[in-house]
Amino acid sequence: MKILVVGASGYLGGAVCARLEWAGHEVIGLGRSGGGPARRALRGDATRPSLALAGDALDEVRAEVTHIVTAFGSVDWDAGPAEALDLHAAGVRNVLALARGCERFTGLVHVSSLLALGRASGRAGNRELYVGQTFRNWYEYGKYAAEGLVRAARDVPSTNVRFGPLLGVPVSPGTLSARHGLLAAVRPLLQGYPVHLRGGGEFPCYPGEVTGAAEVVARAVEAPATGGTWTWFDPDGPTLADVLRALCRPLGRVPRIVDSTAAGRLQRALASRAGVPPALLGYCEPWFDLDPAVLDAVPGGPPRCPAGYLEATGREVFA
Amino acid sequence: MTAHFPPIDTDPHPAFPVYSAGNFGEVAPDRISPVSWSLVGTPMERATRRLAARCFGERPWVQGSHYVFLGYFACKPYHNLSAYTRLAGRLPLVAPEDVTAAYFEGTRPPRPGRAREGALRQAAALPRLIRELTRLGPALRRLEEEIADLELLARTAVSLGGEAALVEVLTRAAPVLDDAWDAHIVATTGLVPLGVVQRRVNGLVVPHAEAVTPWLNRPAELVWERLHAFSGDLAPGGFLGTSFYEVAEDRAPWSRFSARRRAEPAPAGPDAGPLVDPAEAALGMLGPGRRRLAAALARVMAETMASREHSKSLVMRVLHVHRRVLPELVRHWPLGDADWPYLTIEELRRLHRAPGLAGRAADRAAACAEAVDEPMPGRLDFSGGSGGGARRGRAAAPAAGSGVSPGRVTGVVVRPPADDIPGDRTAILVCESADADVAPLLGLVGGVVTGRGSAMSHIAILAREHRVPAVVGHPGAAALRPGDMITIDGTTGEVHAEPTFTG
Numbered sequence: 001m002k003i004l005v006v007g008a009s010g011y012l013g014g015a016v017c018a019r020l021e022w023a024g025h026e027v028i029g030l031g032r033s034g035g036g037p038a039r040r041a042l043r044g045d046a047t048r049p050s051l052a053l054a055g056d057a058l059d060e061v062r063a064e065v066t067h068i069v070t071a072f073g074s075v076d077w078d079a080g081p082a083e084a085l086d087l088h089a090a091g092v093r094n095v096l097a098l099a100r101g102c103e104r105f106t107g108l109v110h111v112s113s114l115l116a117l118g119r120a121s122g123r124a125g126n127r128e129l130y131v132g133q134t135f136r137n138w139y140e141y142g143k144y145a146a147e148g149l150v151r152a153a154r155d156v157p158s159t160n161v162r163f164g165p166l167l168g169v170p171v172s173p174g175t176l177s178a179r180h181g182l183l184a185a186v187r188p189l190l191q192g193y194p195v196h197l198r199g200g201g202e203f204p205c206y207p208g209e210v211t212g213a214a215e216v217v218a219r220a221v222e223a224p225a226t227g228g229t230w231t232w233f234d235p236d237g238p239t240l241a242d243v244l245r246a247l248c249r250p251l252g253r254v255p256r257i258v259d260s261t262a263a264g265r266l267q268r269a270l271a272s273r274a275g276v277p278p279a280l281l282g283y284c285e286p287w288f289d290l291d292p293a294v295l296d297a298v299p300g301g302p303p304r305c306p307a308g309y310l311e312a313t314g315r316e317v318f319a
Numbered sequence: 320m321t322a323h324f325p326p327i328d329t330d331p332h333p334a335f336p337v338y339s340a341g342n343f344g345e346v347a348p349d350r351i352s353p354v355s356w357s358l359v360g361t362p363m364e365r366a367t368r369r370l371a372a373r374c375f376g377e378r379p380w381v382q383g384s385h386y387v388f389l390g391y392f393a394c395k396p397y398h399n400l401s402a403y404t405r406l407a408g409r410l411p412l413v414a415p416e417d418v419t420a421a422y423f424e425g426t427r428p429p430r431p432g433r434a435r436e437g438a439l440r441q442a443a444a445l446p447r448l449i450r451e452l453t454r455l456g457p458a459l460r461r462l463e464e465e466i467a468d469l470e471l472l473a474r475t476a477v478s479l480g481g482e483a484a485l486v487e488v489l490t491r492a493a494p495v496l497d498d499a500w501d502a503h504i505v506a507t508t509g510l511v512p513l514g515v516v517q518r519r520v521n522g523l524v525v526p527h528a529e530a531v532t533p534w535l536n537r538p539a540e541l542v543w544e545r546l547h548a549f550s551g552d553l554a555p556g557g558f559l560g561t562s563f564y565e566v567a568e569d570r571a572p573w574s575r576f577s578a579r580r581r582a583e584p585a586p587a588g589p590d591a592g593p594l595v596d597p598a599e600a601a602l603g604m605l606g607p608g609r610r611r612l613a614a615a616l617a618r619v620m621a622e623t624m625a626s627r628e629h630s631k632s633l634v635m636r637v638l639h640v641h642r643r644v645l646p647e648l649v650r651h652w653p654l655g656d657a658d659w660p661y662l663t664i665e666e667l668r669r670l671h672r673a674p675g676l677a678g679r680a681a682d683r684a685a686a687c688a689e690a691v692d693e694p695m696p697g698r699l700d701f702s703g704g705s706g707g708g709a710r711r712g713r714a715a716a717p718a719a720g721s722g723v724s725p726g727r728v729t730g731v732v733v734r735p736p737a738d739d740i741p742g743d744r745t746a747i748l749v750c751e752s753a754d755a756d757v758a759p760l761l762g763l764v765g766g767v768v769t770g771r772g773s774a775m776s777h778i779a780i781l782a783r784e785h786r787v788p789a790v791v792g793h794p795g796a797a798a799l800r801p802g803d804m805i806t807i808d809g810t811t812g813e814v815h816a817e818p819t820f821t822g
Binding site: 118 | 526595817
């Protein structure tokens with residue numbers, strides 16, 4: 001079993017490489033800035049055809065790779081449409097084209113995102129991708145388009161793995177950015193600004209711990225690819241307010257979370273001045289209604305998250 | 320210094336000295352015959368004058384015996400850039416650059432004159448133009464019926480071959496052609512201020528407006544796909560395999576400029592698009608108020624673009640009727656089969672009553688034979704020392720390519736006639752400009768690069784319709800060889816050869 005991890009120098013990609021090598025698999029890490037922690041590393045680019053591989057490297061991948069894991073693309077909620085589509089959709093197209101050319105190919109593990117569900121109407125499970133949703137930003141749309149492409153490619157055996165926001169101490173230092181995703185909300189909270197969240201933020205935000213996510217990816221690699229979709233998040237189900245409080249705790253701060261429409265309006269008007277990325281404001285309302293039974297689809301049961309991983313993330317990134 | 324061809328050339332306008340082949344250069348052949356000019360240039364001039372009169376009232380500058388908006392020099396059709404610039408200056412919000420960006424490949428517009436329209440008149444022009452646009456839909460549907468009748472009549476007349484019936488076709492075609500050009504000019508003109516308004520509004524309400532707007536403006540349906548269903552001579556789609564704007568395409572020397580092949584409808588390509596298209600996603604990201612505003616503007620733009628293509632197809636259908644009827648008709652007249660392309664349509668319509676008009680053809684044929692070998696620039700400037708037919712020609716400044724259909728794609732260069740589109744790899748169509756035979760290829764390729772073109776070009780609208788990234792007006796398009804690997808960015812207009820790197 002030889003596994004190509006695309007995006008190996010990233011946050012999740014690094015954890016996936018480490019987990020797969022620990023299990024004794026042969027791993028090729030591919031990334032723009034090298035291959036991350038994998039022992040065998042290639043420089044490449046998911047947005048280019050053949051992932052910008054050429055010569056011996058391309059021949060090796062085509063002849064020997066049995067599995068591909070897509071873990072590329074930063075979680076940038078402020079990205080424009082061109083960036084989102086050229087990265088997520090075009091990247092997946094390139095990976096699919098490469099997979100079709102691999103002689104011993106047996107399975108693609110596509111790391112999707114729960115956010116591909118956008119503002120879903122009604123209860124969503126593993127089967128649903130298009131549920132009449134609108135999207136909050138181009139990242140969500142890019143992940144939606146990418147997962148749609150993987151599902152539509154019937155000739156490439158695949159498993160979709162969906163995660164919510166991933167937190168936890170990174171395997172390779174510096175790969176977790178405080179500027180993007182949920183963590184971008186933390187700095188204004190640390191500065192003591194009141195933040196409006198509907199219902200005081202007591203709604204689920206489906207976080208997960210990064211090594212747990214890598215564990216799920218590894219199981220998807222080891223299981224036969226049947227075109228299924230798995231979803232994994234912290235089975236304890238912390239709410240958004242829980243997550244934000246836990247992230248601030250090691251810094252001795254208690255976030256001022258309020259539920260006030262007026263504060264919400266003010267927040268929208270002043271967001272850019274307070275250093276809050278505008279895209280973050282879309283997540284102040286309850287996200288979507290996910291069927292809790294989706295966790296049962298992960299073979300062997302959903303991995304537990306280590307205690308205190310949220311606090312550890314806060315300490316790692318903001319201390 | 321270029322020669323002057325008095326029997327065929329129009330006189331340059333004394334007050335508006337700058338001409339550009341612009342939009343003509345993309346679709347029309349490089350040179351067109353006098354009869355085609357009289358079917359294209361003259362009615363277009365009349366239609367533009369009428370529209371200007373309806374928007375601004377009878378103004379002296381759009382009257383007179385000179386061609387104001389068009390010109391025909393050495394058999395090459397031109398638009399008068401100075402006159403369009405002045406027209407643009409008379410609409411509120413619109414700058415001359417908006418016109419050149421939309422239709423003239425972003426060339427530098429000439430400096431507008433000092434004469435300004437009164438503020439009231441200027442403000443009144445916009446609602447008048449909007450009124451014209453609202454009448455466009457019904458006008459096109461009426462024309463569609465009239466042209467279907469005309470095609471039926473022409474089919475009968477051609478098969479019977481009688482002179483009276485053929486003359487009847489020409490007579491009935493005259494008002495229809497004028498109306499079709501009217502509709503085309505209204506749609507073409509209206510798109511400029513609409514585009515300006517949309518750009519300003521979207522800049523305020525839509526994040527990433529520049530990238531998103533081309534998606535929003537994608538017309539729901541274009542007329543071309545439907546026309547491909549009608550094949551055969553004098554069927555509604557009969558013109559698709561012919562040359563746009565040239566009715567004497569199989570006669571020398573015009574055949575040199577209008578090499579065409581049979582166009583086939585695009586086969587249904589593999590459905591690569593996601594279920595929710597980017598336009599729907601972009602609107603979904605907006606709040607309800609902004610969404611309504613942006614969606615309404617996009618709808619109007621898309622409908623007007625579709626109307627523009629529709630009107631163009633109607634014009635082409637009337638031209639095709641002439642293409643078939645004229646050679647049949649001249650058999651009844653003392654006019655050589657090679658001579659009719661040198662008479663104007665007005666002369667041909669009167670020829671059965673005034674046979675002496677046929678004598679004009681010989682002079683013009685001689686002038687045309689000389690003129691078609693004269694190299695003509697894309698931009699003509701008569702402003703300096705215009706005594707005795709002197710003319711200064713300047714090539715248009717090589718503008719950088721502009722992205723007109725968003726998305727980034729990497730693929731192999733193919734050139735039309737692209738019979739060897741690789742099935743396993745993405746192909747990028749590279750061509751000099753858009754014409755009828757490019758359209759069917761768009762379903763098969765992953766991207767388009769053209770040497771000519773602007774934001775509102777035929778090819779740009781078609782590419783958006785097919786959701787294919789496109790870059791138009793790229794100066795390096797001619798240098799790309801079939802088989803090259805290139806990446807194009809339909810948002811920024813970048814085209815670059817693909818390097819590969821390895822670990």
